[in-house]
Amino acid sequence: MSSAVGQLSLRYWWRKFKSATMMGATVAATLLTLVPLFWVLGYLLKQGLSGIDLAFFTSLPRPVGEKGGGMGNAVLGTLELVTLATVMAVPLGVSAGLYLTEPGRNGLMANAVRFAADVLMGVPSIVIGIFVYALVVRPMKTFSALAGAIALATMMAPLVVRTTEEAIKLVPLELRESALALGVPRWKTSLFIVVRTAARGIATGILLALARIAGETAPLLFTAFGNQFWSTSLTRPIAALTVQVYTYAISPFPEWHRQAWAGALVLTGMVLIVELSVHMLTGKKVRAPR
Amino acid sequence: MELKPLEREPALRDPSQPLAGTVRHRALAHRWPRLKVGVPLSEFVFDGITGAAALTVVVLLLAVTTVVIIEAWPAVGRFGLRFLTSTDWDPANEQFGALPFIYGTVVSSLLALAVAAPFGIGVALCLSEMAPFWLSDILGFLVELLAAIPSVVYGLWGIFVLGPWLRDYVEPWLGRYLGFLPLFRGPRVAVSLLSASAILAVMVVPYVSAVCRDVFSAVPASLREAAYALGATRWEMVRMAVLPHSVSGIVGALILGLGRALGETIAVAMVIGNRPAISASLFMPSTTLASAIANEFTEATSDLYVSALIELGMVLILISLLVNVTARLLIYNLTRRRFSS
Numbered sequence: 001m002s003s004a005v006g007q008l009s010l011r012y013w014w015r016k017f018k019s020a021t022m023m024g025a026t027v028a029a030t031l032l033t034l035v036p037l038f039w040v041l042g043y044l045l046k047q048g049l050s051g052i053d054l055a056f057f058t059s060l061p062r063p064v065g066e067k068g069g070g071m072g073n074a075v076l077g078t079l080e081l082v083t084l085a086t087v088m089a090v091p092l093g094v095s096a097g098l099y100l101t102e103p104g105r106n107g108l109m110a111n112a113v114r115f116a117a118d119v120l121m122g123v124p125s126i127v128i129g130i131f132v133y134a135l136v137v138r139p140m141k142t143f144s145a146l147a148g149a150i151a152l153a154t155m156m157a158p159l160v161v162r163t164t165e166e167a168i169k170l171v172p173l174e175l176r177e178s179a180l181a182l183g184v185p186r187w188k189t190s191l192f193i194v195v196r197t198a199a200r201g202i203a204t205g206i207l208l209a210l211a212r213i214a215g216e217t218a219p220l221l222f223t224a225f226g227n228q229f230w231s232t233s234l235t236r237p238i239a240a241l242t243v244q245v246y247t248y249a250i251s252p253f254p255e256w257h258r259q260a261w262a263g264a265l266v267l268t269g270m271v272l273i274v275e276l277s278v279h280m281l282t283g284k285k286v287r288a289p290r
Numbered sequence: 291m292e293l294k295p296l297e298r299e300p301a302l303r304d305p306s307q308p309l310a311g312t313v314r315h316r317a318l319a320h321r322w323p324r325l326k327v328g329v330p331l332s333e334f335v336f337d338g339i340t341g342a343a344a345l346t347v348v349v350l351l352l353a354v355t356t357v358v359i360i361e362a363w364p365a366v367g368r369f370g371l372r373f374l375t376s377t378d379w380d381p382a383n384e385q386f387g388a389l390p391f392i393y394g395t396v397v398s399s400l401l402a403l404a405v406a407a408p409f410g411i412g413v414a415l416c417l418s419e420m421a422p423f424w425l426s427d428i429l430g431f432l433v434e435l436l437a438a439i440p441s442v443v444y445g446l447w448g449i450f451v452l453g454p455w456l457r458d459y460v461e462p463w464l465g466r467y468l469g470f471l472p473l474f475r476g477p478r479v480a481v482s483l484l485s486a487s488a489i490l491a492v493m494v495v496p497y498v499s500a501v502c503r504d505v506f507s508a509v510p511a512s513l514r515e516a517a518y519a520l521g522a523t524r525w526e527m528v529r530m531a532v533l534p535h536s537v538s539g540i541v542g543a544l545i546l547g548l549g550r551a552l553g554e555t556i557a558v559a560m561v562i563g564n565r566p567a568i569s570a571s572l573f574m575p576s577t578t579l580a581s582a583i584a585n586e587f588t589e590a591t592s593d594l595y596v597s598a599l600i601e602l603g604m605v606l607i608l609i610s611l612l613v614n615v616t617a618r619l620l621i622y623n624l625t626r627r628r629f630s631s
Contacts, residue, residue, distance in 0.1 A: 019523035023420050029412025030429055033499075036492045037436050040447045047450075095343030102340070109344070115618065116348040122546070122614035123354060124553025126580045127607045130600055131354045133587075134361050154350060161347055187336030215440025218555035218580070222587050242442045246556060249446045257450070264443045275438050279431050 044265045051262025061228055061244070064253055071263050073230045077145070077239040078267075080232055081224060082214050084149035085156050090206055092153075093160025097202075098190060100161070101168040103176070114165075117158035128154050129219040137223060145231075145238035148224025152213045159212060163205025167198040204278045211274040215267060217242035241267050355607060362601035364594060373601060379566040381590070386598035388605060390566040394576040395606070398483055398558065399551035401572070402490030407544055409491075410498025417499070418506040419528055430503070437496035445560030448489045453480035453561055456488060461573055476571035481563035483576040489561055490551045498547040505539030505624055506532055542620030549613040553606065555580040579606040 055070045062069030096117075100110055128151050136147040171194050179189040195202070217240075220226075225237040226247065232238070241263055248260035365373065369386060376387025413433055417426040457480045464474045509532050517527040533540075563575020564585050579602045590596045 015523050015526065019525035022525040022528075023416075026412040026416035026420055029409045030416045030433070033409050033413050033436070033495050034429075034432055037432060037439075039451070040439060040443065043447060043451055044443070092343050092346060095340045096347050099337075099340035099344035102337075109341075113344040113347055116351040118618050119611065119614045120347065120351045120354075122549045122553070122610060122617075123351070124555065124580055124603075124606055124610055126553070126555040126583050127354065127358060127603050127610075130361065130583070130587075130603045131357050134357050134600075135353075154354075157350070158347060161344075185330065185332060187332055190336070211438060215438075215442070217440070217442045218584055221584055225588075242440060242556075245446065246442050246560070249442070249449055250560060260446055264440075264446050267440055268443050271438050271440060272435065275435060 041268070044261065044268055047258070047261035048263075048265030051258050052265060056262055056266070060230065061259070064256070067255065069259070071239075071241060071244050071259065071266075073227065074239040074241045074244040074263065075266065076230070076232070077224070077227070078214060078241040080145060080238065081148050081152055081220070081240055082210060084145070084234075085152035085213060086206070086210060088149065088153035089156035089160055089209070093157045093206075093209075094164050094195075094202060096157075096161045097164025097168065098195065100165045101194070102186075102190065103173070113161070117161045120154075120158040121162075124218075125155060125216055126218040126221075129222055132219070132223045140235065142235065143223060143225035143237040144233075144235050145224060146234045148220050148238060148240065151219035151223045152216060155216060155219065156209045156213045159209035160206055163208065164198075164202050167201025167205055168194060170201060171197045200282070204282050207274050207278055211271045215242060215271055217246050221246075355611070358600060358604050358607055362597060362604040365597035365601040366604075368594065369598075369601075373598075374605070377568060381586075381592075381595050384592065384594050386595075386601075388579070388602055390568050391577055391579045391582050391602055392605065393568050394483065394486075394562065395552055395578040395580070395609075398486045398490060398562070398576070398578060399548055401483075401487040402494055402551045403544060403548050405487070405491040406494040406498055406547060410495045410543065410547065411502055411540060413495065413499040414502030414506055415528065415532075418503050419524065419532065433496050433499055436492065437500070441493065441554060441557040442560075444489050444493060445557040448485055448557060448561035449480070452488060453482075453485045456480070456482075456485055460484075465573075472570040473572050476569070476573040478573060479563070479575065481561055481575050482573050483562065484572040486558045486562040486576070486578070487572070489557050490554060493554060493557065494547040494551050497550050498543050501543035501546055501621065502536070502540055505536045505543065505621070508539070508624060509535045536624070538620045539624040542617045542624070545613055545617035545620065549610050549617060552613065553580060553610050555584050559584045579603070 055068060056072070057070060057075055058072045059068070059070040060073055061071060096113060099105065100113060132147050132151040132154065136150055137143055140147070175197060176189055176194055179193045180186065184193070220240050220243050224240055224243065226243040227237045227239040229239075245260050245263040245267065248256040248263065251257070365386065369376070373386060373388050374392070375389055376385075377389045378385045378387045379390060380386075413429075417430050417433075420426075421429060457478045461474075461478045461484065465478075468474045513531040513535060514527055517531040520530075522530055558578050559581035562577060562581055564577050564581060565575040566577050566582065569576070583599050583603055583606075587596070587599055590599055
């Protein structure tokens with residue numbers, strides 16, 4: 001009897017031990033995963049902070065060998081590209097998201113759209129670059145801000161579709177029914193009741209998508225191309241922060257490396273501020289789609 | 291009072307009339323409007339606009355694929371299947387073979403996934419089964435931030451920090467203890483297949499863990515409770531209830547992560563060294579499909595060169611379509627059950 005109890009408790013402790021070990025391993029995995037995050041952020045601050053001053057935002061890049069200079073044109077270029085892409089992708093994405101959330105949309109077409117959006121999110125960004133190069137850059141015979149913005153919009157649209165759908169799904173069906181019961185037409189219900197209720201979710205989804213595409217380099221390499229001078233023209237090459245950081249990082253000049261770190265810090269700062277504010281505002285309700 | 295059996299609908303009803311139902315039923319039953327008297331124009335326009343936008347997304351996917359295939363066609367016609375098996379990449383003599391690029395892409399991605407898989411699953415388990423809500427909220431956000439950092443920043447970090455660190459600390463260690471394998475022999479340089487895999491692993495973990503979290507949260511609470519009721523410890527509950535229910539979802543998450551790794555361009559282009567040759571050692575520079583396009587596209591001088599680069603893109607998009615479609619189907623199967631119940 002006592003040995004049976006002894007065995008039982010031995011086995012009990014063994015099981016407890018095993019459970020604690022395995023679950024402890026998952027905690028260790030989480031902590032180890034976060035090491036690169038702080039490693040990257042720490043280095044960005046260490047290397048980049050010294051390069052950031054007013055001149056960084058207001059002046060043009062200097063030629064090799066000259067000290068100073070900044071990435072003002074690239075900051076402006078990124079803002080222009082992202083704004084243009086948003087103007088193109090948001091109406092498209094939100095409309096498509098609206099289409100998907102009209103009651104009764106579970107047929108072939110709706111599922112095809114969901115599927116296409118998900119798969120489009122997984123298409124390598126460099127391939128989007130090729131697509132826009134063939135469709136826009138070659139006919140226009142020049143790299144251009146427009147081409148860069150179209151490439152970014154192509155990446156942004158499926159993100160907006162999916163987040164819009166998720167945000168609208170959270171609107172209770174009863175709300176829609178009450179409006180319909182009051183005799184409001186279906187399209188007015190969707191636009192002025194449902195979308196308005198979900199507006200916050202949709203907006204945060206757009207912000208997340210914005211943050212995602214602001215950090216893209218690959219689709220801009222041979223669409224927006226980059227530019228060493230101030231330019232806001234739609235039909236000329238335009239500088240982008242990501243492209244500038246890339247060019248400077250693979251150059252052999254230490255002064256450019258310093259600028260690259262500063263540019264990367266600004267870029268990451270912008271992205272993280274958006275992510276952080278979205279998280280603070282909405283908690284877990286809206287997440288970037290995968 | 292007398293209880294009467296419920297009146298049933300007559301078996302023969304007028305087929306032209308809709309089925310009787312609740313308001314909700316009718317609202318749900320509203321479909322693409324047939325052109326008939328009584329549908330106001332505004333409804334028709336609304337459905338038309340949103341429908342066209344939705345269709346655009348599908349068209350966009352098809353267009354990307356088609357355009358890339360069309361643009362690659364000159365090279366496809368010129369080299370045929372030899373393109374996929376040749377290791378000869380010689381732009382000066384217009385000889386193009388994709389094998390080194392395919393090799394580099396597949397090896398770096400698989401290696402990255404092998405490292406990222408245990409971490410991604412571990413993180414998801416920790417966040418969904420272990421941590422209290424407030425902690426998992428914070429940790430989950432931090433892990434998501436890993437996915438938000440732009441890839442060019444990872445590349446910068448890879449060139450100046452991770453690459454040299456791997457060269458100085460990790461590669462000597464691997465060479466000493468595993469040097470009998472040809473994988474871990476060779477010169478020590480900062481730009482290598484190993485650096486690329488390491489960067490990719492860091493970038494893929496948040497994707498794997500995010501999908502795994504969704505999959506784990508789709509496990510019915512009753513399964514967990516049943517396991518606890520049988521006296522299971524927490525780990526036994528995970529093994530009895532959570533993991534068996536999530537197998538296909540975890541596989542889907544891993545394949546999705548693989549898709550991300552295959553298509554990653556800039557970070558890899560910055561740390562892999564861009565050397566189109568196959569070597570057994572992970573310490574040697576290599577190249578991938580995506581990074582080759584990024585590096586050479588604007589320098590390509592002849593039409594055939596451009597077309598060959600686009601054919602690399604075609605191979606890439608075909609692989610990634612295959613991978614993504616498989617992953618999505620696996621994940622849908624699992625998470626749809628949650629919505630239907």
